[in-house]
Amino acid sequence: MSKPTFYVTTPIYYVNDVPHIGHAYTTVACDVISRYKRMSGYDVFFLTGTDEHGQKIEQAAQQKKLSPKELADSVVQRYKNLWKKLNISNNHFIRTTDESHKKTVQEAFKKMQENGDIYLDEYEGWYCTPCETYWTETQLLDGNCCPSCRRETTKLKEPSYFFNMSKYQDKLLKHIEENPDFIKPASRRNEIVAFIKEGLRNLSVSRVSFKWGIPVPRDEKHVIYVWIDALTNYISALDYFDSNSDKRKYWPADFHVVGKDILRFHTVYWPTMLMSLGVPLPKTVFAHGWWTVEGQKMSKSLGNAIDPNWLIEKFGVDPIRYFLLREVPFGLDGDFSFKALIHRINSDLANDLGNLLNRTLGMVKRYFNGQIPDYKMEDEIDIELFKKIEETFNSVEAHLNELAFNKALISIWELVGALNKYIDTTAPWALAKDKENRNRLETVLYTAMDGIRILSLLIYPFMPDTALEIRKQLNIDEPVEKSNFDELKKVKLLKPGKSIGEVTPIFPRLDEKEIIENIKNENKKEENQKQESKVEQIDYNHFMTVQIKAGKILEAENVPKSEKLLKLKIDLGDEKRQIVAGIAKSYSPGELVGKTVAVVANLKPAKLMGILSEGMVLAATVGDRHRVLELPDEVMPGTIIK
Template sequence: MNKPTFYVTTPIYYVNDVPHIGHAYTTVACDIISRYKRLSGYDVFFLTGTDEHGQKIEQAAQQKGMTPKELADSVVQRYKNLWEKLNISNNHFIRTTDESHKKTVQEVFKRMQENGDIYLDEYEGWYCTPCETYWTETQLLDGNCCPSCRRETTKLKEPSYFFNMSKYQEKLLKHIEENPDFIKPASRRNEIIAFIKEGLRNLSVSRVSFKWGIPVPGDEKHVIYVWIDALTNYISALNYFEANSELKKYWPADFHVVGKDILRFHTVYWPTMLMSLGIDLPKSIFAHGWWTVEGQKMSKSLGNAIDPNWLIEKFGVDPIRYFLMREVPFGLDGDFSFKALIHRINSDLANDLGNLLNRTLGMVKRYFNGDIPAYKVEDTVDVELFKKIEDTFDNVELHLKDLAFNKALIAIWELVSALNKYIDTTAPWALAKDKENRDRLETVLYTSMDGIRALSLLIYPFMPDTAIKIREQLNITEPVEKNSFEELKRVKQLKAGGKIGEVTPIFPRLDENEIIDNIKSENKKDEDKNNNDKAVELIDFAHFMTVQIKAGKIIEAEKVEKSEKLLKLKVDLGQETRQIIAGIAKSYLPGDLVGKTVAVVANLKPAKLMGLMSEGMVLAAAIGHKHRVLELPDEVAPGTIIK
């Protein structure tokens, strides 16, 4: 009999960055549902991988004196190493530089072209290289800044192949409305419906401005752009177009799990491409939220992107897996805090689960010399506990169908509490005082151990190493995934008579103050090192002398319309008056600046900000989120050279 199939994917991660906690979050989530489905008897295909083409990689490689492929190879290994540390059980790791992927992407392009959905035209717009995205003028912030990363964009005009995405607008809307599970959670669904109803534009799907990509078949001046290249990985990994593909049986995917920032690509671009190809759409796209760190947005510029390798080294792999899935409902934004992590480890893992195991096995050692007792004298309290175990399996199944990982863990920990309460209520230490209660004592400890056996199955998808350690201490030798889950999850399955394994604490308590102090100390060392590194980046005197700094007196100041941070200044530089647009509106009211003499970079190339010409830069010190301009004494005349 063929097993039912289950196919889950992470996004493919871009190799212009190192893995951070957000990448780990998505991948651990997919690993948990994969492990659970395997336990439940499914034939699972779990895909992850890397997106390796594009202008950013080409430019970064040039700067490092490497080929793009060499750069990609070095970063890809970091992802593979991290997934190994995190116990990720993926079936396949796809790279967009794989020959089989390139072949599939070109086949996708050809078939869409043959269906009349790809045509050649010209694209003109404001292009952000870091985001590899074109923006319209109305979408830009503060002049020509990208609304996503806030860096400056460049106006480009180039020939491009386009995908006739607008053709599929009504068909896509109908599919979303008829399939409520297609986009999860529901709030994201409403957001995408609103976007589609605004009207879909045709999509630019090739570039001529760089070479690092898959060539357009028949027109190699163009490379196929990320929308087709990256998204195609979900079927190229299955060798979809090969007639004898064994893997094609997994399509359509049960879940594409993505961050909310790439939801539109997966729920609009990808399904319309599949419609063009005549291929079934994935069953569900689930968008999870973002992590902040100690209340701040995680970013390279803030230097607070947490390295999962470091976390694993400090706290262990299973505590990190548990925390990521327990702390925040999957789909909402979450905040990573060391205090919250330590609290979860001490409270949930050490006190609740760890103590349950230690106290139960400790009494088995004390009262039965480590021999596993038998179930002999039933009581209603035992029956109630067995019913709780059965209900917990049902609840976990229900929650994991919706990827509600934190709800599943809450249900599991309610069982942990029920088992601890069962021991407190039955009081085996009191039963042990009277030989006539020995059969009941055996029953109580057997029931507790069988409950822990059930817990080991329930936590296995979340914390596989911990589950195996618990089973070793219970002297259970059968591998978890080699047996029938339906058999394993029944109550009273523990074999009596054997010896328990070596009893060791699985989650030692952590000293919060000591750990927080150590982290602060390490951060201070890193900060000092970074400052020292920066200090040695010297320029020569001739280079410095190319910068012309003059004293300028601010004679007028006003807010720039539609901008929160820009002020328009009129500055007297002695021989001339210039207009300067300065990003200091959150630190100064316009009237505060009039009459001040400030330092101005006078030979900066003019630039347009919010449609206004800026002819210089006012120097200011950044203090947190505030700015303080460098004020000069009144006796310094406008136009005075500052050396």
């Protein structure tokens, strides 16, 4: 009989970003469920990969004087290296630049076209010429400014192919209704249903404004836009349109695991495309939450996106894998803090699990010369423990099938607690004092060791290295994934008389204060180095090309329809200037009038929201507030500052 299949995917990660803790989170979660399914007898296909096309990559490559493919190659290597360090057991790594992927995407496009679901029309949007990017109305800042460079955008049209997504609106709603597992967690399902009920618009699926992508078949001045290109990876990795492919059997996917920000693409765009293609829909799309770092949203600009490589070096792979899945329910947002991480390591890993192993094997060494004792004299408490073990297997299975990783770990740690309590209650050290109790002592230590063997199976999907280390110390040879799980799950499988391996602590305790102090110092050093390396030295003549003058603010008023801008009239001594400044969130107009401030006087005039601005007021940024540079009253307007 062939094994049942199980197919799980991470999103493909965009190569315009480098791997951070959010990527690690998704990928570790998929790894855990993959390992669990493999050990419980499934034929697993675990897919991850990279999304490499699009205008952002084209531009980023240009800036770095690389070809887009060269840029992608370097970032892809960083992902692959990280997955190796994190012990990720993916079966395949797909890149959207793979030839086989391109072929499948073009085939999908053609099929949708042949089904009458794709038509040529015009795409209209707000275009920023310097950024070469279209923005939607809602993305624009202050009227019609580009959210990336803040310059004015213009409404532009370009020819584009469209996917007739609205055609599938009712069919999709019906599918979601009839398949409560299709979108998880349930709270997210309601959000998506509401979105669909507002009415689906047709989707622009090609662009002519950039080149870096997969050409539209039979109309090569268009490239296929991100939706069809990226989402199709889940079936192109299986060579789905090739009827001879031996990987087709994995479809439909059991889980697409995604961040909540891309849930809509996966539960609206993707299933309607599949409907058009006549391909069955994935069973479940699961949206997990986001991580903040020490209470702050992670972002490129804040520079607080923690590098997982650094974390692994500092704390080890398994503690990081454990922490990510234990700390927060999958599906909710979580906060990463060093304090919480160190606490988990010390209490759950070093104290509860590490100590259990250490004291049990320590006693086996002391009382039985390191040889596994025998199960000789049963007591009620042993039977209770075996019952607890069976219950734990059942609840872990149920939780993992729901991707409730933290609940599975809570169950496992209840068993850790039960085993520690078993030892406290049976008190082998007391039994050892009397030869009469020898049989009972053997039984107790045998039972405790067998419980630890069971734990090694349960924690294996989460912390594979640790599980194998525990098995080495217990001197067990059987591989975890390739054995019959139902056999391995049985109790009393340890072989009496065998010698145990070398006993060493698996998780040393960490000194919280010392580590946090070290991290702070490292950050400071790095920050200083960054500052030094970033700022280029200039000579005096260079500096003098910037003309800074003292200016007295005569008038100030809010710019209508703008939250950020203030229009100022400033006396520069021999002339009066109008300057628009983005400080409305930090000052009311009245606060500013009468202040003498520093003004860059020879800045080229520019229009902000249609209003002429002739200069710039210098200000410091404190968090998200601005503080203008104020000069003493005795400084006359027009005074040169140098």
